[in-house]
Amino acid sequence: MFSKSCEYGLRAIIFIAQQTSKNNKVSLNTISKEIDSPQAFTAKVLQQLTKNNLVKSIKGPYGGFIIEEEKMNTKLSEVIRVLDGDAIYTGCGLGLKQCDANSPCPLHHRFVEIRNDLRNMLESTSLQILANDLNGDLTILKR
Amino acid sequence: MFSKSCEYGLRAIIFIAQQTSKNNKVSLNTISKEIDSPQAFTAKVLQQLTKNNLVKSIKGPYGGFIIEEEKMNTKLSEVIRVLDGDAIYTGCGLGLKQCDANSPCPLHHRFVEIRNDLRNMLESTSLQILANDLNGDLTILKR
DNA sequence: AGATTAAAGGATCTTTTTATCCTTTTTTAA
């Protein structure tokens, strides 16, 4: 479904959101341990999220990553768009160059329904809400 | 969503199904033209479908590919399983090693719903029915 | 100021996916 970059990015940003909600700043080292991801690779992903202003990075000793108050309302759809682009929201299920209801592929009508459900789900799920679940120990980020 | 192999494979098998329903046998050359896919690569994909008995291949002059009567009821889910495996039906959306409702990732409950809808759609959509749409010129396989 | 810490950036390497090319096998028809 999502690329490895995107999977790591989602796990990372959800973890940062949870820690931010507890007033903690977290380092790359901590993040990659807590979400069980390759550290150097995760660094690259976090750089993209930083450049796109979804997380804030702080250099130097006692540095790390946090999410600014207003960015806690960021939706998963936005994170995915930054890391994987929006093919998942707009692309044809059978790989036609573009999805177009006026000359649909055989799967179009069935596929669009699912794709829209996915999109709605991702556009209505915020970091804030997932961070809360995580704080309540209802969910996990590594296994 | 799907790999290139899988996209080509789905387009190809749907096209073969349509032609079979009109009592035509089709060659690789025709297939790759009609679905606009790289020919040699599509050959490999068709070999997999042939080995897995989803399509029948006939060598020699006047050879090509057809789908046997009873295989017209093949569901898309089966084609996808052969070409991409079943991660799409069973894998965790955030990339945890396995998806498990007893210790779910933050996305689990929301994700499983979509995943199941996708699965149900794919398990209930047969080659036969898509071939029919295609015959009625309701849909296309290249653009 | 100097040492240390942690993210950013650049370069490189590995693996997987996507794609092509060439030879072999099977079948058909002249």
Add this chain to the structure above:
DNA sequence: TTAAAAAAGGATAAAAAGATCCTTTAATCT
């Protein structure tokens, strides 16, 4: 029975994704 057609199979190449390593920049504390 030979030539041609078409799929199968094997080898290789190119591109993309995934991953690592090392240097640079910025911040903090002594």
